[in-house]
Amino acid sequence: MSFRVVHYINQFFANIGGEEMAHVAPELREGAVGPGMAFNQQWKGEAEVVKTIVCGDSYFAEHEKEAKEQVLAWVKEAKPDLFIAGPAFNAGRYGYACANVALAVKTELGIPVLTGMYVENPGADLKDKVLMVATANSAAGMRKAAPAMAKLGLKLAKGEPLAASCVDGYMPNGVRVNFFEKERGAKRAVKMLIAKIKDEAFVTEFPMPNFDRVEPGKAIPDMSKAVVALCTSGGIVPKGNPDHIESSSASHYGEYDITGWDALTAEGWQTAHGGYDPVYANADPNRVLPVDVLRQMEKEGKIGKLHNKFYTTVGNGTAVASSKKFAEEYAQKLLKDGVQAVIMTST
Amino acid sequence: MVKEVERVGIPVVHMCTITPISLTVGANRIIPTIAIPYPLGNPTLEPADEYALRYKLVSKAIEAFTIPVEQQTVFDV
Structure with missing residues (x-):
C-alpha cells in the first residue's frame, strides 16, 4: 500500500502566476502539482500526493481564518497519512502560510506534518511547533529540498523515530533526546580542541545562542x-x-x-x-x-x-x-x- | 544586562575577565580585568598596590565612556 499525502502550495508553484495572482482563493486539485511531482518521484510508489491544495499567498494572509478552515475541511476529507506544505524557500507570506496551515492540520486533525523553508523565512518562527526542513533561500534549491523533504516525510508517514536535526535535515526544534556517546566528554573535548588548533572542521556540542546587538551608547565627553x-x-x-x-x-x-x-x-x-x-x-x-x-x-x-x-x-x-x-x-x-x-x- | 541598559540610551562599560563571552553577548565597551573571582583586585598584592591596580582599571573604564565607538571595542589596559 502507498501512503496518502496531501500537499499545500501557492499560486506560483501551481503555475497560476506570480504576485498578480496572489489573491486567488484556495483550490483543490487531484494528484500532484509542481513540487509534488518531485516528491512522488522520490517516493517511487511508497507514498503519493493524492491531492494538492493551491492557495494564493495574499489570500491566505488576508483571509487566514477562512483559508485555514477550507484547507482543514479538504484535508480531513482526504484522510492522508501525511500533510506537506511548500517548500517556501525565502518567500515570506508563503512560508508563513505553510507553517500556519501545517500547524493547524497537526493540532486540529492530528496528522503528521512537514514543511520546508529558508531559516530566515518569517514562517520559521514556528520551527519548534512544525517540523521544517531547512532549504536554500530561492527555488533554485528545489533539487536538494525535494529529496530531503521526501525522505523525512516518508519517515513521518511510517511513524519512524526522527534522528537528530543535523542528520535528518530539519531545523533544530528544541527537542533534546538523551543518548550514550561512545567516547567520554573529556576525550571529545580534547579532540575538538586539537581540531580547532589545527584549523580543522569540528562540530560544537553546545552551540551558543544567537545574541542580538545594540548600538554602542554615545560617548560622554565630560x-x-x-x-x-x-x-x-x-x-x-x-x-x-x-x-x-x-x-x-x-x-x-x-x-x-x-x-x-x-x-x-x-x-x-x-x-x-x-x-x-x-x-x-x-x-x-x-x-x-x-x-x-x-x-x-x-x-x-x-x-x-x-x-x-x-x-x-x-x-x-x-x-x-x-x-x-x-x-x-x-x-x-x-x-x-x-x-x-x-x-x-x-x- | 549590558545590552538592556544600553538599549535605553545609557552607555555601559563592561568590566570582565572573559572578554570573548562579553563580545559574544554584545557588550560594546569592554575593559579586560584580572581574574574571575577578583576582576578588580589581586589578593597576592599589598593592599596599597591592589588599590592602585583597581584605581587604574576603573580609570580606564571612565576614560572608555569618553571615547566614541562605532563597534564592539576591547580597550587596552
Whole structure:
C-alpha cells in the first residue's frame, strides 16, 4: 500500500502566476502539482500526493481564518497519512502560510506534518511547533529540498523515530533526546580542541545562542559631571543576602543603597555567587564592585557622582531571558534616576 | 544586562575577565580585568598596590565612556 499525502502550495508553484495572482482563493486539485511531482518521484510508489491544495499567498494572509478552515475541511476529507506544505524557500507570506496551515492540520486533525523553508523565512518562527526542513533561500534549491523533504516525510508517514536535526535535515526544534556517546566528554573535548588548533572542521556540542546587538551608547565627553552607577552579575549583596538571591540560576536581582559607604567592607557585604571561589570577594567586596575607587574619583571630581543605588544579581547559570528581564526593569530605574553611565562588572 | 541598559540610551562599560563571552553577548565597551573571582583586585598584592591596580582599571573604564565607538571595542589596559 502507498501512503496518502496531501500537499499545500501557492499560486506560483501551481503555475497560476506570480504576485498578480496572489489573491486567488484556495483550490483543490487531484494528484500532484509542481513540487509534488518531485516528491512522488522520490517516493517511487511508497507514498503519493493524492491531492494538492493551491492557495494564493495574499489570500491566505488576508483571509487566514477562512483559508485555514477550507484547507482543514479538504484535508480531513482526504484522510492522508501525511500533510506537506511548500517548500517556501525565502518567500515570506508563503512560508508563513505553510507553517500556519501545517500547524493547524497537526493540532486540529492530528496528522503528521512537514514543511520546508529558508531559516530566515518569517514562517520559521514556528520551527519548534512544525517540523521544517531547512532549504536554500530561492527555488533554485528545489533539487536538494525535494529529496530531503521526501525522505523525512516518508519517515513521518511510517511513524519512524526522527534522528537528530543535523542528520535528518530539519531545523533544530528544541527537542533534546538523551543518548550514550561512545567516547567520554573529556576525550571529545580534547579532540575538538586539537581540531580547532589545527584549523580543522569540528562540530560544537553546545552551540551558543544567537545574541542580538545594540548600538554602542554615545560617548560622554565630560565625565566630571556624569552620574555613574554600578551594576554586577558577580552577586555582591549585603551581608546575609537578605533578599535570598540564589547562588545559581537567579530568579531575581537586588537593588541596594550605598549612601554613606566609602568602600564595601567584609562586615557589611559579601557575594551570593555560587560559581566562583567567594573567598576573595568576601574578604574585599570592592574586588568585584569597586565602590572604594569610585568614591575617591567622586571626591577628586573625575566623575560627577556615584549613584547611591547599585543593581546586582548572580550570573551563574542564570537564564538569558531572566537577565534580560532584570536589566529591562532596572534600566528604567536608572533612567528615571538620571544615571548617565553604567559600569557593569562580571566575574 | 549590558545590552538592556544600553538599549535605553545609557552607555555601559563592561568590566570582565572573559572578554570573548562579553563580545559574544554584545557588550560594546569592554575593559579586560584580572581574574574571575577578583576582576578588580589581586589578593597576592599589598593592599596599597591592589588599590592602585583597581584605581587604574576603573580609570580606564571612565576614560572608555569618553571615547566614541562605532563597534564592539576591547580597550587596552
